[in-house]
Amino acid sequence: MQRTNFPPSQPTRRHFLRHMGGIGMMGLLGESMRRAMAATPVELPFANGQRDLVSNFPQKGAMLLQRTRPPLLETPFEVFDQGVFTPNDRFYVRWHLAIIPTVVDPATFRLDIRGHVRHPLSLTLDELVREFKPFEIAAVNQCSGNSRGFFSPRVAGGQWANGAMGNALWRGVRLKDVLDRAGVEAGAQQVRFNGLDTGILPQTPDFMKSLAIDHARDGEVMIAYAMNGEQLPLLNGFPLRLVVPGWYATYWVKMLNDIEVLDKPDDNFWTTKAYLIPDTPFANIAPGEQGIKMIPINRMLPRSFFTNIQDGALLKVGQTKVVRGIAFGGDAGVAKVLFSSDEGERWQEAQLGRDRGKYSFRQWDIPLRLASQGPHKLKIKAINTAGIAQPDSPNWNGAGFMRNVIESLSVQAA
């Protein structure tokens, strides 16, 4: 671990909490006390990886604090062992710009649809709910930079472990239906999405993202007004969020209030200069490699994770343990999840849980019995229905995007 000069933060209180049984004791305290004392440290497995587990963000339970302002909150990984859908109060949070409205009144909120359309609209939330056919889809929302902290060599940016992702049942309306009501005119090229958040400095580019018109009208891209059966937490985009199944979360614009149909390609900063990846398989280049064509990030890749066993776990020789986890296919369904307990020499197919649609997490499990004492390396690999498998070695790019290497764990059998 690299040495850094940060003072250890508040060790006395932490030791006190740890020795008092942490959570158990905190349950006895009043809400304000609990919130004031809630920071407990967690060590993410990379240099400078200490994060506080905090519970002081509105509508959120215990989250790993990556940044207070604007908020970056990571889902603690054990949450993914609790269900195929990520609870709203544990769903990760990622904002770019610091001015985030803290009061949103559904009675006065409007969603505007304008630009290259015949009938510009300004819809109330009730109109959106009542006048359009409801649409539901289970889909994984994953930050482009999920797992950036594992990049080697390291790169700057939000230093997430694997918890900048979540799976929810999204309910709302198809974007296509809303665009059809507005009447897209011939020659439309892209659709640009803007939310209520803005930067502090006037010169900071407002956060906007665009999709090609055909993608916007594919009948899957949607405007969500509910998440897992409830209105969205403010920090996840209340009242409306764009849902772009199979694509990285940068496109899932939060607090969506403005949709503009463009008759030319969007030239805004966030579409043309940010969130670019090398145009190579798995967005992979050699560190320092120059002169590579860059393109906007787009479809997700397959990933799979262990959820009920951690690196360094101790297992009993000869005893069977059912190992389990989650997988997703990226922009396609999960075809297979393969498990290896011998460093990838032999692979066995894990049992898959209920299919909730091709964009959802899929649970998997497999019985594991280690016959010999000593260290063992466990690996898990997803292959999606398009035939794309997670790679053996990690990708690398300067922005720390799209990590999807096969996950490995070292365990001990005794």
Added chain:
Amino acid sequence: MSTSRRNVALISAVSILLEAALTNTLAWPAAADSAAALHKAASGYSQKWSKVSVDLPVSDAPFPPGNGSDIAGGQCLICHSAGMVLRQPPLTQDEWVSEINKMRNAYGAPLPPDQIEALAKYLFSINGRQP
């Protein structure tokens, strides 16, 4: 209740029964299937809007003392809390210069060019690595 609403309710009821019948045999706790969340979403869903008014926590974490900490405090904190900087991996001084220039050129940080080096030296001193 309109016909379409009734149909939706009927379909929801059927899907709940199906859900129960299809509950898989994976070694997950029953609750881990999050079936409850799905039922909630599927059964007689009606969107009721509540006004949301929240307070976001404020970070009072300062930059560690040192030559240039005043520049960091005056510039970086305009747009984000110090934690974003303090939780970065250790970077070389050149890498810190790149980050500072990204903040100036892309996001409009009003840092005068003649302070770039001083700020990079400070960030390197608190969270640096040799090339």
